[in-house]
Amino acid sequence: MYQNSEGFVKGLYIANKDKTRSSKDAISLDEGGVIGDKFYGKKIERSVLIASLDSYKIAQENGIEAHHGSLGENILIDINPYGLSLGDKICIGEVELEITHNCTLCQSLSKVDGKLPEVLKDDRGIFSKVVRSGTIKKDDKVVISQKESV
Numbered sequence: 001m002y003q004n005s006e007g008f009v010k011g012l013y014i015a016n017k018d019k020t021r022s023s024k025d026a027i028s029l030d031e032g033g034v035i036g037d038k039f040y041g042k043k044i045e046r047s048v049l050i051a052s053l054d055s056y057k058i059a060q061e062n063g064i065e066a067h068h069g070s071l072g073e074n075i076l077i078d079i080n081p082y083g084l085s086l087g088d089k090i091c092i093g094e095v096e097l098e099i100t101h102n103c104t105l106c107q108s109l110s111k112v113d114g115k116l117p118e119v120l121k122d123d124r125g126i127f128s129k130v131v132r133s134g135t136i137k138k139d140d141k142v143v144i145s146q147k148e149s150v
Contacts, residue, residue: 053076059116096132
């Protein structure tokens with residue numbers, strides 16, 4: 001049995017080989033992850049990073065100015081997915097993603113602000129893998145299917 005939550009895509013990003021990030025109106029995904037992203041096909045269990053607007057709000061509340069995309073996310077959504085468990089599903093447009101684990105903090109966050117890794121230690125994002133390929137566009141509906149506790 002699953003309980004559902006709904007929201008919308010607020011931003012889409014890819015990591016470029018030159019270590020910059022690009023904002024996109026749409027991204028295509030398959031079993032290798034986000035097509036065109038520098039991490040495509042490398043670590044399938046970590047192929048898609050999803051972050052919430054809540055992460056940016058937490059940063060702002062702690063006096064940190066972070067621009068959307070700077071947390072390394074591929075998909076920015078307006079609902080909080082951080083309480084999801086391994087195997088929970090997120091459907092966005094025609095794409096289905098499966099949660100693989102919480103995002104670990106990395107030193108790249110320190111480049112945004114030295115306090116950011118500590119401030120977002122539990123709220124940076126979640127990793128997922130692609131279960132059903134397709135295209136995601138800004139403003140696509142996000143449906144989270146979370147297993148209900150029995």
